[in-house]
Amino acid sequence: DAGVIQSPRHEVTEMGQEVTLRCKPISGHNSLFWYRQTMMRGLELLIYFNNNVPIDDSGMPEDRFSAKMPNASFSTLKIQPSEPRDSAVYFCASSLLSGLADITDTQYFGPGTRLTVL
Amino acid sequence: SQQGEEDPQALSIQEGENATMNCSYKTSINNLQWYRQNSGRGLVHLILIRSNEREKHSGRLRVTLDTSKKSSSLLITASRAADTASYFCATADRGSTLGRLYFGRGTQLTVWP
Numbered sequence: 001d002a003g004v005i006q007s008p009r010h011e012v013t014e015m016g017q018e019v020t021l022r023c024k025p026i027s028g029h030n031s032l033f034w035y036r037q038t039m040m041r042g043l044e045l046l047i048y049f050n051n052n053v054p055i056d057d058s059g060m061p062e063d064r065f066s067a068k069m070p071n072a073s074f075s076t077l078k079i080q081p082s083e084p085r086d087s088a089v090y091f092c093a094s095s096l097l098s099g100l101a102d103i104t105d106t107q108y109f110g111p112g113t114r115l116t117v118l
Numbered sequence: 119s120q121q122g123e124e125d126p127q128a129l130s131i132q133e134g135e136n137a138t139m140n141c142s143y144k145t146s147i148n149n150l151q152w153y154r155q156n157s158g159r160g161l162v163h164l165i166l167i168r169s170n171e172r173e174k175h176s177g178r179l180r181v182t183l184d185t186s187k188k189s190s191s192l193l194i195t196a197s198r199a200a201d202t203a204s205y206f207c208a209t210a211d212r213g214s215t216l217g218r219l220y221f222g223r224g225t226q227l228t229v230w231p
Contacts, residue, residue, distance in 0.1 A: 045221075048217070050217070055216055095217050097217045106166060107219060109160030
């Protein structure tokens with residue numbers, strides 16, 4: 001089975017441009033997470049969805065960031081306009097939640113998108 | 119912050135030696151997980167230990183959990199150069215059904231051949 005798929009794998013853009021990152025979660029998973037990883041700040045949770053509904057977007061750094069999940073098999077993270085400080089590796093992860101409290105909630109990560117904003 | 123904290127930040131050992139990494143956290147948890155990240159790759163789940171478990175083994179991995187001290191350790195026995203990676207602990211809050219995990223900053227392990 002395919003794991004979490006992210007595209008593009010690398011993105012180089014100029015400041016002010018719009019950037020769209022894409023994620024296809026593992027089929028059948030019902031939760032999706034967007035993370036950002038930098039040397040300075042480590043792994044940060046930006047937003048996550050349960051059953052396509054955004055649950056917590058408190059990690060989204062600014063209004064320039066937005067995320068959507070129009071269906072169970074696709075999500076986007078958009079940055080508009082992009083800035084050099086947005087340069088990072090962006091990961092998407094998915095998991096299968098049963099809705100029970102005492103259950104494993106292992107997350108499966110994609111390979112990441114390395115974003116460089118010049 | 120609810121994030122776990124790994125200790126040490128970096129660890130350098132020779133092949134064949136054991137590597138021990140520690141994780142401390144602040145909240146009551148449902149479970150604690152360890153993930154591995156090779157350079158340039160995504161995180162990969164290694165092992166999960168529930169809050170009512172004290173020790174768990176998987177191959178060369180041994181994880182312990184002390185909920186009274188809010189700490190966990192990951193032991194990799196007979197390390198290999200291929201074990202070189204960053205290792206992260208992640209916790210799931212007790213009672214949460216939302217699936218959110220709180221990741222630490224990671225331990226960078228280097229195993230020299």
